[in-house]
Amino acid sequence: MTGTLILVRHGQSEWNLENLFTGWRNPNLTEKGEGEARATGKALKAAGIVPDLYYTSGLRRAQHTLDLMLEEMGIQNVTITRNVALNERDYGDLSGLNKDDARAKWGEDQVLIWRRSYDVPPPGGESLKDTAARTLPYYEAEILPQLKAGKTVLVAAHGNSLRALVMAIEGLTPEQILAREIATGEPTVYRIGADGALAETVTL
Numbered sequence: 001m002t003g004t005l006i007l008v009r010h011g012q013s014e015w016n017l018e019n020l021f022t023g024w025r026n027p028n029l030t031e032k033g034e035g036e037a038r039a040t041g042k043a044l045k046a047a048g049i050v051p052d053l054y055y056t057s058g059l060r061r062a063q064h065t066l067d068l069m070l071e072e073m074g075i076q077n078v079t080i081t082r083n084v085a086l087n088e089r090d091y092g093d094l095s096g097l098n099k100d101d102a103r104a105k106w107g108e109d110q111v112l113i114w115r116r117s118y119d120v121p122p123p124g125g126e127s128l129k130d131t132a133a134r135t136l137p138y139y140e141a142e143i144l145p146q147l148k149a150g151k152t153v154l155v156a157a158h159g160n161s162l163r164a165l166v167m168a169i170e171g172l173t174p175e176q177i178l179a180r181e182i183a184t185g186e187p188t189v190y191r192i193g194a195d196g197a198l199a200e201t202v203t204l
């Protein structure tokens with residue numbers, strides 16, 4: 001028996017569109033982002049996926065993404081668990097700055113290190129390692145036991161909180177995770193065995 005884990009990054013937010021570092025700031029989805037969330041909901045429905053449990057972060061772009069997916073899947077009146085452990089990486093002092101302006105000020109290489117290195121945090125913020133230090137224990141305590149029991153779990157979260165989970169689930173190195181991008185609205189679907197290990201990556 002395997003469990004099914006569906007990880008979905010929120011649809012495009014207003015700050016993704018404006019190219020701003022977002023982190024724990026709380027912008028809404030754009031119209032395009034709403035469409036991405038709905039399209040992913042439709043794809044999950046078409047694949048016959050009916051989750052048993054639903055998780056999201058404390059931020060509205062992920063929560064709204066989950067709501068729109070549920071609408072498309074025709075699912076109502078379910079319990080949604082929200083937890084800040086699934087929030088985006090905290091971008092600290094970069095939050096609200098334009099990413100191109102930051103590159104002009106600090107240089108391409110430094111900004112890439114802040115954005116994608118494993119263990120170098122942006123000033124006042126969290127590295128991917130710091131993000132994993134809160135995201136993984138939550139996954140292991142709350143979500144993994146459900147997967148081991150054969151349940152289907154849908155998680156709507158963020159680029160970097162999901163990269164932290166993907167790194168652990170796929171057993172990627174810090175070098176491998178550096179190059180791993182998750183697009184807005186993109187679903188990643190895993191089958192997880194009773195031992196908690198990745199059994200299969202599913203293509204929708």
Ligand SMILES: O=C(O)[C@@H](CO)OP(=O)(O)O
Nearest residue numbers: 020021022023088115159
């Ligand atoms: O700004 C952010 O919070 C994230 C995701 O949009 O950006 P990045 O791709 O730089 O990690």
